[in-house]
Structure formats: structure tokens, C-alpha cells
Amino acid sequence: MKTKSSIKAFAKHSSIVLAAATLSLSASIAHAADTIKVGVLHSLSGTMAISETTLKDTVLMLIEEQNKKGGLLGKKLEAVVVDPASNWPLFAEKTKELLEKDKVDVIFGCWTSVSRKSVLPVIEELNGLLFYPVQYEGEESSKNVFYTGAAPNQQAIPAVDYLMSEGGGSVKRWVLAGTDYVYPRTTNKILEAYLKSKGVAEKDIMINYTPFGHSDWQTIVSDIKKFGSQGKKTAVVSTINGDANVPFYKELANQGLSAEDIPVVAFSVGEEELSGFDTGPLVGHLAAWNYFMSADAEVNDAFIDKWLAYIGDAKRVTNDPMEATYIGFNMWVKAVEKAKTTKVDKVHDALIGISVPNLTGGVATMLPNHHLTKPVLIGEIQENGQFDIVWQTEAAVPGDAWTDFLPESAKLEADWQNPKIMCGNYNTETKKCSGQNY
Amino acid sequence: MKLTHIDTHAVFRFILFCLVIILPMQSTAAPIATVGQIKIQREDAALLLNELITAKSTVDKINLINLIANSNLPQRVAVLEALQSGDLYYTKKAKQLVYAHSHADGYSAVAVIGNEDLGVVGSRAVRKISINNELRTVLRGVLAEISLRSENTAERLQAAKNLVRSPAAEFLPAIERALVMESDAKVIEALKLAAAMVNLNSDEQVLRLEAIESFRGSLDSDAMSLLAAMQLTDSDGNYLEPDDLVRESAAAVLKQMRSEAKIYKLIENTFFGLSLGSVLLLTAVGLAITFGVMGVINMAHGEMMMLGAYTTYVIQLLMPNYIDYSIIVAIPAAFMVSGLVGIVIERGIIRHLYGRPLETLLATFGVSLILQQAVRSIFSPLNKSVTAPSWLSGSLEINGALSLTYNRLYIIAFSLIVLLLLVFLLKKTFVGLQMRAVTQNRAMANSMGIRTGWVDALTFGLGSGIAGIAGVALSQLTNVGPNLGQSYIIDSFMVVVFGGVGNLFGTFFAAMSLGVANKFLEPFAGAVLAKIFVLVFIILFIQWRPRGLFALKGRSVED
């Protein structure tokens, strides 16, 4: 008897506990219809906070500005900021929360490839809308993601072209140095294929991978030095990520390798990273981006003034992912106005083909493959932490989701407009979308 | 590289030739150019210099630089130096060439022609005359030739070395002239090398052979690079160096140079290993106190280093004009800051947890989260730039193949000094005696009249303070940001455990051997695998000696 009654008591007790827990979790699903909610999914703590916090501030600034103009479709925009804490599964969890609990209409977020990959299944399942503002390795085109950063053909290949040209030093020998993750791996594979197609021999290409946050570069820099003393002009193409850059450049400078001897062109070093560097020894090294703070354009001056006023610190800088966020935000606003709704499918259709001014004085257009047209700029690092633009492409380069320099990828094509294709990975050989189940 | 140089110089000679012919026609009063120097009158000077504003392509600019260098303009050195250092601008409206230095409200500008002070101009009212790496190479050579005539020996040596790195036929007369006048042995050596580098491109076989022979015994990497270039073939399979005799002798000399360089490579590798080891030692030695001696699993140790690095940053902000001395000031400052924070943590948290070592892990982990977020809130999550003082930059050149970087040399010395001071403090002072007494037998020490609480706080403060000092050193090597500590904490624990908990000598030996092992594995296995091998080695080693390399003996180690 006693057992039975106590089991009953347990059951009663446990159901109360359970109900309380569920209630507290779902309590905040109050849905206000009079605002348009914008999700901001950038890490505010952990290793990526260094880069991502700025983008959170950028989105908040753009929202504030839009609200001053009277909002969107007569409603105010409301930012929903969460912190995925540089933890990749947490990115997926927070995306679910933003879409299901907060019912946001659009998300601006992610920085690393792995965070995007983690978010991808969720955003496709719940049919959300993500603007991804960072240069990346390509090889992707999702219906629910718009890529406003550079694809490899908008950064890596023009940079190598520049170095091979006479003005860039007629480089004949290449060190491809990167952090061991997917962006450098893919970019270097593409570059390797591209260089070989330009007649560079296997032995004139040195590829080196290091772990995240690698801090002891003595051996590698000494190897680069040796590799560079074989009689041909040598350059380093660096896809070294974030934290590892400072010790890398410091070691270069200390071992006496200057930009005149072996220039380093980096794809992940921008104004913001430089603000954490002692730039003295870096002068002359290069970076390839689609935007530099030093770009000479009225719209850029205005953006910089607004940013400095918003953040309240005259020493802060602007950078390429900020421009990508700016373009993405303006495109979304324009598309919502055109579609007269925030419904994802309508906005998606309205987004393709939309053009907004970029910050370098040109125009960015959203292509059917969800990538942008972008100018490519090469900048040289200056003493003051800014880039001096030494070269730029004459016309904007359209972003290529699938590179032509990898055999498997060359077959694929992304088109979200052409009713015959309507997918992110259309195989031009088999004439169908390879595999995807959406 | 070789090809482009020939091309650009050919173009240069052609333009120079044209100029010599055209200039007299333009201004009748101008005297004809003499001995490579072009005399230019005032209005032409303005014209020539202003062309810097309009010249767009790299080739145009190279020609212009050569013209200016070979002119008799009084400003030529100043202009070229400003161009090289990036201080040469022009005003957007008046298209006037100015020297500009950055100023709080923009730039303070001085006109190049006429030296008129234009005061402070807005940062967007002027534009820089941009240069790239090609131009920098040319400028380096041109300016080196000019400064070969300097009174200062160090400047001449630098100039000669720069000429070695930017060899061009135009400089040969200047080099030879300088060789006659020069008395300093080092400068002569560098000049001879420079001359040989130029002669390597000479048309005469004898001169080239002589140049190659003169490299024998030298280990200069640029010379090796040129010799190696002679062995290469072009796209049609023809050697770039058509003369067999020259090529073979170059190959022979190159072989000898390379085999000699190998020995130095070994020395260099050992140096790399020792310097990595000394970084490990610095980061671990503080932990050897808090963890090794006190038994506190201090997860906030990395954050103490971070505080030290941020202290360095703040000190540099406070004394922007004395960057060279800032590090000296930062060392005691970082020791104080981290030490005080350590004492606060000990008094506030850890003292309640003695005898529960594993719980110190949890509490200090919480502290480390709080400290990281505090730094993020105060200084923003961005990395901060800490400038390297001039005496820490550059390298000590032993010879062409071996140069030891100064910052690493200083860090090796610094870590040894810190270790020795610490050993002295613990073994030879009264405070050290008390610290050892308390950690060995708290109750006994207490009953002998030692204020154990006070000693605990002091010991923890000492360990934390040393971590702060390590932070100063790290600020010279890596990022100063909120994550600085996290990247070193695990390595520090490994070093302490490998060396034997509670043994400072063990920590020293462990740090150095792990550093050297890592660096000798790296060339074969790559950076990642080398690290994995070292970790696996530590795991296996602990099986063999479960108490580390130098285990403490005696009763106190029994648990």
C-alpha cells in the first residue's frame, strides 16, 4: 500500500516539476505584431567575440537609423540580440530560438564557416532568412542564405593576378599559408589549381597549415625565408585566421623579412585586426578585400561618420564585413519594401536582382545564386593601420558559388531565379539538382 | 625579378637619355647634365616633383624617382625619404606637394617647394602619394646610394646592406667610389658583397666568375638566391645563365654555402626550441607556485597573464612618448596588478577552500570567466596593439645564415632571471622559508607562530604576479586580447606536471625540453602533429614516472 501511494505522490510531484519547467521555458512566447523583428546572431563572448561584436553593433546602428527614417512598412524594427558564445551547436540552438520563439523575420549573423554550417539545417527547415556577411570558401548556395561577403573568385584569384602582374612584383613562387580549416583548405586548393593553370610548377608552390591560434611561427617563417631564397620572386598568400596573425607578422618582422622581399597578401586581415597590431613592421604587406575604410567615396565618408558617432569612439575603424552587413541590410530593407511584406518567400524573390550602393562608390547587385557583385581591391598596410588601395578591378566581379577550379565543383551551378533550375547545386552534366531534398 | 629590373632600367636609361636631349631645348638657360647628375632649374623642379602627383603606373613612378635622385634638387633626399616613409602627400584642391605628419585634427602639412608651413589640414583634404613594394625596393637602393656618403658609420653600413638587397648596375660607380674611401671593415665587407651582387649581372664572364668566387664563405641569403637563380631554366628549357662555366662554378659555390648553412640551421632550431621553452617556462613558473607549491588548481592563471598583458597596454597608453622604456615600467606594474588581484582572489575565495583542491578548480574557473568578461567590458573584445620597443625589434646577425631575433634572446634571458630570482626568494629569504613551511605542514607552521593566512595570500600573490610578468613578455609575442590566457593555460599545466609538481627545477627542465622537442619535430611532422606527439609523449611519460620528471621525495608527498 505504502508503495502505491508513494508512487502516486511521485507522479504528482514530478508532473508539477515538469509543468513548471516547460512553462518557464515557453512563457516568453509573447508575440507582438506591431514590430518587425530582426535577429542578431553574432558571438559576443568566446574566441570569435573579437570579430563579431562589431557586426552586432553595425546591425543595431542600421536598425536605429532605419527606425529614425520611420521604420519599415510603417512598423518599427526591433532587434533581438542573442549570444551564441562562439559555440557551434549553440548557433543552431539560438537560431531555433530566434525563429520559433521570437519569430524574427530575418537574421543577420555568423562569421565562421562552421557556425554557418551549423545554422544551415535549422534555417532551411524553418524557412528563415540569413544574411551572412563574411568572405568564405564558397561551395554553397542555400535558398535561405544570402552571402554578402566575397566568394573565392572575388578575393583570392584577383589578389594572385595582381601579384603576378609586373606592378605587383611579377611573383613566380608561392607560399600558401593558412590555418587548418575549411576556408583556407578550399581557397588554397582553388589557388593551387589556378596557379598551375597559369604555368606555375608544383615545386614553386609551398602549402602550409597551422592550427588555430598558432603562436610560435619561428620555424615556419624560417622555412618561408629559405623557400624565398631560391632565386625567384616569392610571395605569401595568407589565409591565416585571426589570432595567429599577430605572432606571424611579428616573427616576419623580427627575422627581417620585409614586404619588399617577400610580400604577404592576406585575406583575413582587415582594419579591425590591424587595430590590434603594432603596424610599424607590417608596412607594405597586402590584403585583398572588397572594401577598405580608406576608399574614396562620399557614401563611405558618411558611413564612417555615422559609425564613429554611434559607437562614440573616434578611434574605431570600419571593415569589409561591416560593409557586407550594410549592403545586406539595405538589400533586405529594399526587398521588403518591394514585396510589401516580410514573408520569407516573397522577400526571397524580391531580393534577387536588387541593387544597392556599396561603400566604395559602386553598386552591389544580388545575383540569382545568392552572391553579390563586388569590386576587388588590393590594399597595402600603412603605418596608421589603414590600407592604401594600390589596385582594383575595373568592373565589379560577380560572385561564383561553385568555383571553376575544382573538378567536382565546376559542374555545379546555383540559380534561384530560373524556374528550370531553382536550386543551389544544379549539376550541368546530369541536368538535375544533385541530391538536395528541398 | 632579374628580368623586370633589366627592363625598368632600360626604360629608365632611355628616358634619361631623352631628358638630357630635351631639357636644354625646353629651358635654354639650363646647363647640360654632367656626370650622371642633372641640373634642373627651379620651375622645372616644381614640374618634376609635381609629376609625382600625376604619375599613376608603377613604371612611371620608378622613372620619376630615378630622375629625382639623379637631379641636383636640394629637396631630393628629403622628398624621397618622405616618399619611402609615407609622409609625402598632396593637397586635393591646390595639387600642392606637402610633407604631412599626422596630428590630432588631421595632418600638419609643410609644402615641399618653398617650405611654407600650411598648418593643420583635415585628414581628407590631403591624399597620400602611394607607393608599393616595387617602388620601395627602388627607393631603398636609390636612398642607399645617397647615404653611402654619410658621416655616420652605422648609416653607411645600413646603406651598404640595403644595396646588397637592391643591386642594380647604376650603383656600381658609387659602390666603387665608396670602397676607396671606406675604412670600416664591416662596411667594406658589405660593399664588396654589394659589388659582387651587381657584377653577377655583368656582361663579362671574368667579372661574373670573380663575383661568384667572392661569395665563397659568405652565407648571405640574397647571394644564395641569385646563385640559385642561375641554375634555373626558362619556359623553353634554356638556362637563364647561358655560360656553362659560370653556371657550374655558381653551382659549386652554392653547394658549399648550403652545406655550411645546414649546420647553422641546427643551431637556429635549437635556439627556436629554447625560446619556445622559455615562453613555456615563463607561463608555467607562476603556476608552479600556485599549483605546484600550494596545490591550488588555478584555472584563472591564464587570466593573470592576460591582466599583465593589458597592464603593458595601459602603461603604453600612459607614456606614449617613452615606448622604449614602457616595458621596463610595465614589468613591476604587471607584477603588482596581477599580484594584488591574486591576493584578493586568495583572501576572498581560495582561503575557504584549502584541503579541497578540486573545488579550487571550479571556483577559479568561475573567476576566469568573470575576469575575461570584465576585460571585454572595459577594453572591448578587440585585440589591443602593444608596440614593440625598438631595442626588442630586429635580430642579431651572426652571419648570413644565422640571425637570432632580439625579442627571443631577451625572453630567454628574462625567463632565466625570473626563475633565479624566484629560487632565491624561496630558498634564501625568510619569507621563502615561511612559504615552504606553510605548504609542507600547515598545522605545524601555524603552531610555530607563522601567520599562515598571511603567508598563503603572499604566496598566491607571488604566483599570480609572476604570471603577470609572463603577460608582459607575451604582449611582445602575441595578441593582447581577452582570450590570451586560455591559449596558454593547458600548456602551463602540462609543463608543471611533466616537470614534477612542486619542483621549480623540474619546471625549468620540462619547459626547455618540451620546447626543443617540439621544434625538432616540427620540420618533419608539421606544427600540429609535433604538438600532438609531444602531448602523447607526456601521457606516456607520466605512466613511466607517475610523479613527473623530478618527483619530490619524502613523506610530504604521500596523500
Added chain:
Amino acid sequence: MLNTKIFERSAIGRLLLADKAGSYLLMVLFAAMVLVPLCNLLMPEGSFLHIPTYIVVLLGKYLCYALLALALDLIWGYCGILSLGHGAFFALGGYVMGMHLMRQIGERGVYGNADLPDFMVFLNWTELPWYWYGFDSFFFSMFMVALVPAALAFVFGWLAFRSRVTGVYLSIITQAMTYALLLAFFRNDMGFGGNNGLTDFKDILGFNLQSDVTRCVLFALSALSVMLAYILCRAIVSSKYGRVLVAIRDAESRTRFMGYRVEHFKLFVFVVSAILAGIAGALYVPQVGIINPGEFGPINSIEIVIWVAIGGRGTLFGAVIGAVAVNYAKTYFTGAFPEVWLFMLGALFVISTLYLPKGIVGVVKQLQDRRAERNAPTSQGAQS
């Protein structure tokens, strides 16, 4: 009536009747296992009792963590082995499951390659590495979920316990183990997808992973696993064998001198714990949709220890409570206070170590004791 008697007599029944708090826990878990899927699938959206899918997934994730914490409490709470590398076993289990799910994608990858996962295709791999063979079979994979962590734990434990590595030395080399694995899995050359890890899973045993039903089933399985694991752990620690474990925890040398082969006992429990952690990882991966080397991070492993400590070490149910409580706090803080949540989490850790030395369970017990004291005034004098 009869049922009750059988229950009382059965081994499990006896076990649970002696463990009141554990029975409560099992009740709650059982209720959750039944009610949460029902509330998700049957209640209409917008209803008061409806539980949205993302909460089901979230709760499922917490339960995986709870299972992991349980595994750690078994060795730390009852045998004194403080593993700071238990995340490694969890991640290995996760990777095994991830490999199976990757193979299930088949031709539906973006490149449409039937054999190779996408990340191998674009890095120009031409054939599947040998260690990927067999993972297309579900049963082989499930076998490996247990075997891989168990094998690592066996080798590692055999070496370490035989050489009598104990205390902080053991803790630190477990850190070294997970750190080395972290670095190894980060390498793209290893063939496990490098930093991006394994992702983009489609279905498991033919069931779409995105569907609510699959999610509810996975949740129920997680709840069931925690219940079974709890019963297993309870059975181990309350057996004679468990007493020896506690003896080892409290005085290892003495136990050895009494003739017990300490290393065998330790090795057994270490391997069991690793298997449980591996199962937790395998359940975790299909629910969160990604496994990457970050799970090997030494900090993650330290966090597991914190869950156990905050819940209450050496109680088993405390581990479950701690894992759920800390992770709920994390979810809540990162959403509600994105800028300052680390302050709160840090303070939580500090305060709970200072003021709750026995964890949440300890506090509850204290309150209970106090109430019991009030109810029984006669025993007042004896305590204090």
C-alpha cells in the same frame, strides 16, 4: 497488489526503494519521456500545453548532458577518478554517430557523390578512407558507439591505473588526451571534416531528422537512456563492487593492501563510464545536427565536472540535476543577458563552490534535515 509485491522483490525494485531521491528522478524522467512528446505532437500550436519543437530539442540536449554528467559522477563521485577529459569519450561517440549519419546522406550531398561525404569531395579525396568502412550499417555504428570510447578508455586506463597515476597527475593527462584529440580532429587530413566537423545530416534509419516525430522519439530515447544509465550506475554503486570503489576513493593504498586489485576495479568502472559518455554523444549529435572538434575542447570537459559539482558529487541524481540546471542557466543567460552572462555564470560557479560545497542536492538535504529536526524536537540537543 501483486504488481507491487513483484516490484518490491525484484532487484531493481529493491534498489529503488532504498533510493528515494533516485526514484523521484526516474519518475520525473519517465513523465517527461511520455508527456513532452505528447504535448509537442498532440496539443495544437498556441495551446497552453503545447511544447514547441525547439524546446523538445533543447530538453533532449540537456538529457544528453545529464547522461554525460552521470558517467562522470560514477567515476569521480564513487571512485575518485577526476577525469578532465571525459568530453573526449562523448565526442568520439558523437563522431561515430556523425559518421553513420554522413553515410546515410548518400547521393543527397551537394555534389551528389554516393560514397564520399561533401567535405571529402571538394578537398579532392578520391576514395573513402578505410576507417570509414562499415559505418553505413546502423548496427555496426551502434556497436562502434560503445566500442570506440571503450577501447580508448581501456588503453588509457590500463596504462594509467597500472602505473598508479593518481590525483592531479591523472586529471592533467586526461586533459592532455582530449587536447591531443582536439588537435588531431582539427586536422583536415584526418578525414573527419576538420573544423567544420560532420553536419548536414538528413535522416536516421529512414526517418527524417527534421520531423517532429523523429525529434520526439530521439528525446524519448535520451530520457530512457538516462533512466537506464541511472539504474545501471545505481546498481553498480550499491553492489559489493561499488563498496570497493568507494574504498578506493577514500583510501586507495589501504584497499590495495587488503588484497583488492585496485587497477582492475578502476579500469572496469572507467570503461563503463566511457561507454555511457559515448552513448550520450551518439544521442546528442542527431539532435543538435553537428559534431565538430570543439567538443573535444579541454574547457568543455572541465564544464562537465562543474555540472556534477554544482548538482552534488557522489549522488548520481545530483549529476543529472546539475547538468540540467547549469545548461538551463546558460541557455537563459545567453538569451536574456547576452552582454553580461559570463559574469553571472562565473559568479554562479564561485558562489556555489563557496556556499554549496555539496551542490544543489546538499542544500535540499540540509533543508530536509532542518525540517525533520523541527518535526522531531527531541533530537534537538544532539545536533547543532
